[in-house]
Amino acid sequence: MIYGIGTDICDVRRIEATLQRQGERFVRKVLTDAEFAVWQTRSTRWPHRGLRYLATRFSAKEAFSKAVGMGMRMPMTWRSCEITNLPSGQPVIVLHGELKTWFEAQGLRAHVTVTDETDYAASFVVVEKN
Template sequence: MIEGVGVDIVSVERIRKIYEKFGEKFLNRIFTEEEISYSFSHSNPFPHLAARFAVKEAVIKALKKPSGLSLKQIELKNNSDGSPEIKINGVNKRILVSLSHEKNYTVAMVIVENIL
């Protein structure tokens, strides 16, 4: 059964500017080491960071803003086939995600299902 839906859109330029202003402090507060490593393995890390940020915000919306859940606890990974997967320790829900990229923006849609 669907428990929640969340969507978020993020400006790639906004993420770049935040990184330029706050650097590693921003990265380490929001992203996991694996997310940072993956994003910076590309020549332009900012679309990848923006996608991960959009997913985190969409998850929070879909879960109806659970208290105590930080953005860093929500991790976007790529499966071996390249499809996105969300991992959250301690959350026993099925979380489906869809991402779309455009030159300047990334959008994420998340559906949370209860596991019966």
């Protein structure tokens, strides 16, 4: 049974402007340590690819927060929700801390997809209840 659906579209230029204003502090606020490492590697080799990576993670976390119906308030935080990829490339949501405990206690399961183009990143999340 579907528990919730969330979608988000993010203007990559807005993320870029925030990154220019706040620098690494903004990235550390949004990304987990594992995501930060990927962002750093991509940004070093291909700055625009790193920027789009950051935008897709921002968008996916926003979509997830909408799908679970709590927005960005506890136990949902930027860093308690991680978007990673399986070896196949499929994006998956990995939760940490209180958010993970709450999510599992509810018997929930999440599916995520992300996409990006030059100016936009978009995400779609479906949360199911077992």
